[in-house]
Amino acid sequence: MTxxxxxxxxxxxxxxxxxxxxxxxELVLLxxxxxxxxxxxxxxxxxxxxxxxxxxxxxxxVMNVYRANHPSVKQLVxxxxxxxxxxxxxxxxxxxxxxxxxxxxxVAEWPPESLPVPSGTPIIRVTIEGTGEEPRExxxxxxxxx
Amino acid sequence: xxxxxxxxxxxxxAVALVDNDQGALRxxxxxxxxxxxxxxxxxxxxxxxxxxxxVDALFPLLEEAGIPHDGAGIDAIAVTAGxxxxxxxxxxxxxxxxxxWAWKKPLVGVNHLEGHLYSAWFSTPTPxxxxxxxxxxxxxxxxxxMKDHGRYELVGATRDDAAGEAFDKAGKLLxxxxxxxxxxxxxxxDGDPSAIAFPRPMMExxxxxxxxxxxxxxxxxxxxxGGLGGQGLARVEDICASFQEAVVDVLVTKTIAAATRYxxxxxxxxxxxxxxxxxxxxxxxxxxxxxxxxxxHVPERAYATDNAAxxxxxxxxxxxxxxxxxxxxxxxxxxxxxxx
Numbered sequence: 236m237t238x239x240x241x242x243x244x245x246x247x248x249x250x251x252x253x254x255x256x257x258x259x260x261e262l263v264l265l266x267x268x269x270x271x272x273x274x275x276x277x278x279x280x281x282x283x284x285x286x287x288x289x290x291x292x293x294x295x296x297v298m299n300v301y302r303a304n305h306p307s308v309k310q311l312v313x314x315x316x317x318x319x320x321x322x323x324x325x326x327x328x329x330x331x332x333x334x335x336x337x338x339x340x341x342v343a344e345w346p347p348e349s350l351p352v353p354s355g356t357p358i359i360r361v362t363i364e365g366t367g368e369e370p371r372e373x374x375x376x377x378x379x380x381x
Numbered sequence: 382x383x384x385x386x387x388x389x390x391x392x393x394x395a396v397a398l399v400d401n402d403q404g405a406l407r408x409x410x411x412x413x414x415x416x417x418x419x420x421x422x423x424x425x426x427x428x429x430x431x432x433x434x435x436v437d438a439l440f441p442l443l444e445e446a447g448i449p450h451d452g453a454g455i456d457a458i459a460v461t462a463g464x465x466x467x468x469x470x471x472x473x474x475x476x477x478x479x480x481x482w483a484w485k486k487p488l489v490g491v492n493h494l495e496g497h498l499y500s501a502w503f504s505t506p507t508p509x510x511x512x513x514x515x516x517x518x519x520x521x522x523x524x525x526x527m528k529d530h531g532r533y534e535l536v537g538a539t540r541d542d543a544a545g546e547a548f549d550k551a552g553k554l555l556x557x558x559x560x561x562x563x564x565x566x567x568x569x570x571d572g573d574p575s576a577i578a579f580p581r582p583m584m585e586x587x588x589x590x591x592x593x594x595x596x597x598x599x600x601x602x603x604x605x606x607g608g609l610g611g612q613g614l615a616r617v618e619d620i621c622a623s624f625q626e627a628v629v630d631v632l633v634t635k636t637i638a639a640a641t642r643y644x645x646x647x648x649x650x651x652x653x654x655x656x657x658x659x660x661x662x663x664x665x666x667x668x669x670x671x672x673x674x675x676x677x678h679v680p681e682r683a684y685a686t687d688n689a690a691x692x693x694x695x696x697x698x699x700x701x702x703x704x705x706x707x708x709x710x711x712x713x714x715x716x717x718x719x720x721x
Contacts, residue, residue, distance in 0.1 A: 269550055270598040274541060292542045292594070294549070295520035297391070297430055297466055300715060319430055327431040329468045367602035 240371040246272045249373050250279025253359070257284075259307040260337045262356055264346040267363030272371055273344045276361065277313050280342065284308055293344070294318060298328060309338040316345040326351065355379065382456045382700060383409070385448060385480075386693025387439070389473030390465025390493045391520070392430055394438035395689035396446050398455075401697035406502050410446045411683065411690040414438040432468035439476055452484030459696020462490030462706070463717025470713035481708040489696040490706040494719045496691035497651040498527060499698070500680035503690065508647035508678050515636045515664070518652035519545035519562075522632075524589050524639050525719065527649075530698045533720035536639050537589025544628055545654045547593035551600045551624050555617055565621040566657050572622030576615050577603065579627040581634075589639045596627055629660050633667045640672055647676045655685035 240246045253263070263280075265273045278290040285304030293299045293315035301311045312333045319325055325347055333339050335353035343350070352358065358378045365371040382402075388395040398409035414434070448455070460477035463470060474490070481488035498514050501507065512527040513536070522543040524536040542550075545562060552561020557568075579599050582592040600620075608614045615623075640648055648668050654660060661679045668677035684691055699705075 268601075269554060270594070270601045274594070289540060291539065292546055294546045295391070295518070295543060296464070298715070321431075323433060324430045327433055327468055328466065329432075367598055367605060 236375050238373045238375070240272070240373065243272070243275050246275050246371060246373075247279030247282065250276045251283035253361070253375060254280040254283035257308060257340050259309070259339060260335055260356065261340050262334060262350070262352055262358045263340065263342040264358065264360045265342060265344045265363070266346070266360070268366045270366045271363040273363065276363070277342050277344070280340075281311055284311055284340070286311060307338065308340050312339055312341045314341065314343040316343060316347050319347070382697055383454055384693040384697045384700065385455050385458045386689035386691075386696060387458070387460040387473045387477050388493070388496070388687060388689040388692045389435040389439065389469050390461045390463070391469055391687070393687040394435045394442060395687060396439070396442045396448070397689035397693045398446060398448070399690055399693035399697060401694070401701065404507070406694055406697070408503060408690050411688055412442050412446050413688050414442060430466065430469070432472055435469055435472035439472060452480065452486055455484070455486060457487045457489060457696060457700040459489045459491050459693050459700070461493045461496065461692050462711060463714035464493060465713075465715060467713050467715050470715065474711060474713045478708045478711055487700065487705045488708045488711065489699045489704065490711045491692050491695045491699070492717050492719050493692070494521060494523070495533070495695045498525065498649060499694040500651050500655075500684035500691045501649045501678040502694050503681060503684050504678065506676070508649055508676065510647075511643070511645045512647045512649050513636070513640045513643055513645040514649040514651055515632060516652045517544045517632060517650075517654035517660075519543055519549060521652060522591050522593070524636060526643050526645065531702065531704065535720045536643065537591065537635065539591040539593060541592050541594040542597060544591070544593055544632060545652070547597055547628060548654070550597050554597075554600050554604050555620060562654065562657065565625055566659070568618045569622040569625045569659065572616065572618030572620070574622040574626035576619035577609065577623040579623055581627050581631045584631055584634060589635055591631060591635065593628070596624070600624055625657070625659055629657070629663050632660060633663050636664065637667050637671045640668070640675065645675060647678060648672070649678045651680060651685065653686045655680055656682045
């Protein structure tokens with residue numbers, strides 16, 4: 236499915252619609268160039284999930300965990316692999332504690348080729364086209380690895 | 382009081398020994414792993430986000446720092462308990478707990494951000510309370526009102542990107558090698574800060590929050606469109622100077638606005654971006670002009686970027702107040718807050 240956004244507000248609305256379909260245990264992969272609106276998208280998700288804190292860019296912190304206020308999702312783990320260049324770095328993050336956990340949604344910006352995802356984890360890939368003052372086009376695809 | 386400081390909250394592994402003599406601090410030793418080629422085989426100075434690196438670096442650093450194996454002469458251990466990455470934080474926290482237990486010395490779990498604020502205490506004169514601190518790094522941009530040791534109020538923060546991150550990403554957009562911040566700082570010295578009027582997001586807002594992601598977008602648009610109105614790109618020195626001017630303008634203006642409201646006795650600059658030459662100078666000038674009688678404290682560069690001396694310093698003041706942490710129950714807290 237593709238969606239168009241001409242503003243931050245619309246980006247967040249698309250994200251809120253996606254958040255409404257989540258139950259917990261999902262991994263959301265966000266692809267897009269610098270300034271495409273990845274963190275803005277996550278903000279839309281966390282607001283829809285009733286998070287207690289504002290979603291900020293995890294570029295330097297690498298992992299932010301936001302507590303959610305939702306029937307089945309207890310936290311949203313917001314990852315940013317922008318600074319991570321080596322496989323060892325990815326595997327040292329303790330992601331096994333979060334990926335596939337039924338009460339957690341994990342969202343990753345700049346996702347690497349492989350993440351230690353348990354089989355059967357619902358994966359949703361969101362690709363954002365456009366940057367700067369261009370309109371954005373969001374493509375949302377659901378993938379489940381068996 | 383002599384305090385051993387340990388810091389492993391994210392990229393850097395650091396240890397330090399700091400003496401606190403009734404509030405006067407002296408750094409006995411301060412070591413940071415990225416500056417020491419302990420493991421030549423890992424190569425390079427690009428910090429890695431890997432708990433393994435902390436595990437490998439911590440004990441060699443303690444040796445290098447000359448920490449006595451029996452803890453002789455050390456009165457307390459201060460360790461960064463958060464915020465940061467749990468697997469990284471845990472290396473320092475668990476090592477500190479073990480040392481505190483083995484040496485039977487008291488332990489203080491320190492907030493990494495609080496550590497940054499204390500970098501001001503390594504220069505004299507030390508700040509008078511209350512202080513208004515601008516904390517700017519790759520991961521954080523906040524204005525904090527420090528009423529006294531250990532008493533903080535959050536005045537404002539970034540709503541999206543930290544200022545340090547804005548520098549890093551602008552650097553990438555301009556094709557500069559890592560690290561973007563220091564590179565821009567250097568190139569900007571030869572550039573014209575008024576060459577391009579980059580936006581100053583949230584400059585006029587009545588609150589004391591910040592936003593830098595719009596500025597990142599402005600640089601991206603500028604580069605992509607080949608300059609203003611397609612006129613062609615300005616010299617990279619001019620782009621750097623103009624971008625930096627926008628960031629510094631916002632940071633300084635909002636700090637002065639917050640100080641005008643909160644009326645501190647001193648203004649502190651802290652965090653990795655406190656190493657930026659233009660920010661250091663401009664803040665000092667603005668405080669002198671707009672806030673007569675208020676002192677401005679800019680940290681030595683070595684204590685602005687991540688280090689353990691600042692952690693030991695913060696820990697020493699907590700130890701003075703007997704604000705210790707139970708070594709049996711201290712846990713790494715990725716979301717540790719400075720203030721409510």
